[in-house]
Amino acid sequence: KNQVEQSPQSLIILEGKNCTLQCNYTVSPFSNLRWYKQDTGRGPVSLTIMTFSENTKSNGRYTATLDADTKQSSLHITASQLSDSASYICVVSAENNNAGNMLTFGGGTRLMVKP
Amino acid sequence: GAVVSQHPSWVICKSGTSVKIECRSLDFQATTMFWYRQFPKQSLMLMATSNEGSKATYEQGVEKDKFLINHASLTLSTLTVTSAHPEDSSFYICSARLALGFDTQYFGPGTRLTVL
Numbered sequence: 589k590n591q592v593e594q595s596p597q598s599l600i601i602l603e604g605k606n607c608t609l610q611c612n613y614t615v616s617p618f619s620n621l622r623w624y625k626q627d628t629g630r631g632p633v634s635l636t637i638m639t640f641s642e643n644t645k646s647n648g649r650y651t652a653t654l655d656a657d658t659k660q661s662s663l664h665i666t667a668s669q670l671s672d673s674a675s676y677i678c679v680v681s682a683e684n685n686n687a688g689n690m691l692t693f694g695g696g697t698r699l700m701v702k703p
Numbered sequence: 704g705a706v707v708s709q710h711p712s713w714v715i716c717k718s719g720t721s722v723k724i725e726c727r728s729l730d731f732q733a734t735t736m737f738w739y740r741q742f743p744k745q746s747l748m749l750m751a752t753s754n755e756g757s758k759a760t761y762e763q764g765v766e767k768d769k770f771l772i773n774h775a776s777l778t779l780s781t782l783t784v785t786s787a788h789p790e791d792s793s794f795y796i797c798s799a800r801l802a803l804g805f806d807t808q809y810f811g812p813g814t815r816l817t818v819l
Contacts, residue, residue, distance in 0.1 A: 631709075
């Protein structure tokens with residue numbers, strides 16, 4: 589069964605600090621991994637997408653890493669801002685040739701950045 | 704970039720009434736749309752997959768007669784919650800996929816449903 593586990597479930601940090609969110613997955617066959625940011629009451633917005641051959645990808649203050657061997661990914665947020673307060677969801681896509689949904693969602697990490 | 708809209712953004716209804724939620728892909732044609740439900744502090748849970756011009760495929764445990772899905776065009780899918788009850792109160796999010804073989808889903812902003 590395909591699964592995506594995220595840790596921690598929630599995290600509180602002070603503004604300006606860095607943090608790292610973790611994602612472990614057992615999805616096969618692996619296609620790609622995405623990190624989404626979901627503000628309260630809004631739909632998810634894509635931050636990064638990584639394929640099997642990519643180890644690191646950055647989007648501004650967000651840097652995602654992928655270790656396909658250990659099936660782990662991390663999302664590092666640098667110099668956090670109050671607007672970073674949101675849920676961060678790790679989504680892993682499996683290769684699939686039919687019309688079904690290929691995505692497995694993690695439970696998300698709720699980040700709160702305090703002044 | 705691909706934009707997906709939902710309408711309404713929030714709705715409050717009485718128990719026993721039906722509510723329709725629209726999902727539109729604004730600048731691309733979506734052969735497949737997905738409907739998710741999200742309860743507080745939980746991640747998205749797939750309810751059904753909707754392909755244009757055909758019947759939706761529902762996930763296990765989702766009542767197809769309660770959650771009616773219509774995907775009449777390549778840019779519009781609707782979810783109707785029939786005879787809504789308070790336990791149906793949730794955040795409903797749709798996503799749209801460009802074509803078969805593409806796994807990128809573009810998410811809508813969500814619809815908050817509150818059933819009194």
